[in-house]
């Protein structure tokens with residue numbers, strides 16, 4: 001299969017290295033010529049095992065027809081990619097956190113087969129051609145729209161990589177489960193600049209986390225008791241980690257808050273004051289960082 005991976009960041013580099021070990025023809029699409037040249041010259045190195053993978057990189061402006069695209073850019077860069085793929089009729093897998101992309105994908109080209117997924121692997125980009133695999137996980141994948149046969153073919157292809165794949169019947173459930181985790185853990189850890197574990201060890205942050213979980217579940221019409229134990233478990237398992245939003249804020253980078261709490265606010269039918277406060281706080285920190 002001809003597979004194009006879009007975005008040479010942490011997840012794009014990691015997945016490209018995993019797919020390189022299968023028998024498929026892989027092209028990694030990046031947006032900078034310098035990154036393309038470096039990857040074509042030196043390959044991708046995955047830490048901590050220091051495995052080297054020789055892959056082909058190309059710039060996104062030279063994108064050609066593939067049988068499958070895997071989109072690994074941040075939520076806020078999706079509009080550009082969706083525009084580039086608008087007349088393409090093959091299969092595309094989107095792996096973003098958050099949910100604000102779903103409506104545009106549902107409305108777009110009806111001939112496309114669109115898959116949605118969440119990535120439970122942890123990855124950190126060290127340089128343009130080096131990534132650290134910080135935590136093993138699964139790829140949870142579901143069909144949003146399009147051909148079931150194409151979906152099954154894609155799953156079959158991805159099962160040839162070193163990443164475990166979980167197939168889901170219900171895309172909404174897959175994305176909602178991850179959205180709730182990111183909505184509850186990421187903004188609080190980013191605002192207070194604490195590791196995930198502080199949400200359990202600090203009694204005030206614990207109360208705040210529970211209050212946010214309650215509001216988020218109310219908006220999404222989910223039962224809090226189905227999610228709270230799962231959240232506690234993930235916080236415990238990632239207690240020594242910095243959430244992605246905490247890292248973005250500390251590096252003065254844009255966050256994915258719009259696709260996460262922005263989505264919750266857009267769907268709220270009653271006031272959710274903790275969520276609104278957190279959303280405005282993260283936007284304020286983003287604005288402060290951009291000055």
Ligand SMILES: NC(=O)C1=CN([C@@H]2O[C@H](COP(=O)(O)OP(=O)(O)OC[C@H]3O[C@@H](n4cnc5c(N)ncnc54)[C@H](OP(=O)(O)O)[C@@H]3O)[C@@H](O)[C@H]2O)C=CC1
Nearest residue numbers: 007008009010011030031060072073075077096097122123
């Ligand atoms: N990292 C992780 O552990 C996890 C990440 N995720 C999710 O995966 C998604 C990707 O995250 P991550 O890999 O960490 O993000 P990164 O910021 O590391 O990578 C995003 C990449 O997309 C590239 N990009 C942006 N616009 C374009 C474009 N038009 N064409 C080609 N490339 C483009 C960026 O290029 P440039 O380098 O030039 O800026 C960058 O390399 C996010 O939604 C994140 O929430 C989910 C689970 C875990």
Ligand SMILES: CC(C)(CO)C(=O)C(=O)O
Nearest residue numbers: 185238241242243244245
């Ligand atoms: C699960 C969690 C919160 C781990 O840090 C995460 O997905 C993130 O940081 O974005």
